[in-house]
Amino acid sequence: MGMVGNAEVVRTLERIADLLEVRGENAFKVRAYRLAALQVENLGAELSELAASDGLQGITGFGPAIAAKVEELVTTGRLGYLERLEAEVPVSLLEICTLGGVGPRTAHMLWKHAGIDSLDALEAAARCGALAGLPRMGARTVENILRALDRRSGETRPRRRPREEVAPLADALLEALRGLAGAGRVEVAGSFRRGRPTVGDLDLLVATDRPAELLAGFAALPAVERVLLRGDTKCSVHADGGMQVDCRAVAAAQFGAAWQYFTGSQAHNIRLRGLALRAGLTLNEYGVFSIDGGERLGGATEDEVYALLGLRWIPPAEREGGDEVDAARLPESQGAAAPARFTFEGPAARVDPAPLHPVGH
């Protein structure tokens, strides 16, 4: 019976997706496995029991191919397809992908162009200059790989931590941000705000008129150990203890849309944005826009964002990408059908180089 639980099915489907990706497979196929994994995560029932009774065909994200593989896995405890994949693709390529800045495309290239199939082989090649000349391998990138390999021995590999363990750091950083010149409202977002029992990183949001300046201040905080990247709207760092902290700076008029985006979950955002498209709108971290014309309809508060999509405000703890979006539908009359209630006032709500309306011309 259920020797193989849903959690292992999720891990297996994700592993298949990772291996297919470094093999250079069709992106849609890779996504299909990721989507299936996501669906299993949010599934109410045990797959092994479904396999014994109704079968797996009806599950969202399961076509015939994935249904057959999952059935094999939950009934026999093994999966021939995965075993063949692991025999074909060097599994160490997945470790190479854990180096910051190195993803599946690069791992694939290293494997095919230079026969690199392990971290040791990569290190050797990097040290003896064998990487230079490979596609998209400049001096800068080689340097970044060498630094990432160096840190690897420190073994500070990122892990999810209990939220209680992270809370003091979150409080301290919120306080520090509030103390920076030009800082307006400051809030935590991400999985921490959603109340998840464990968090992988901290996501902080700050309202400001001078984002670049504020992010420079953030990067210079004493609690910051290393700056991973810093742009005009976003800065990622490693804080003391190795925890990654992402800080996003936005104008006050966009705070609601940005907070919504940054709170996630990813699956929730995708559902919201999909709903927006079907309503003739588009949603991003800067606001809600009408698709034709790109007029900005709102986004100063989360409430406004959800209302423009015809939804009641959804508590962060529910934003996991299950059925919460459908459950939050408001009666037709005041929803997306009549979205022009909010107008965007005030000058330049957007940050300087105008990220505004993402809808292509």
Add this chain to the structure above:
DNA sequence: TTAGTATT
């Protein structure tokens, strides 16, 4: 400008 990686 484009590709790749990253983020929710």
Add this chain to the structure above:
DNA sequence: CATAATACTAAA
């Protein structure tokens, strides 16, 4: 045919 949208960096 195919889930959304955007930011940052380095290469070309």
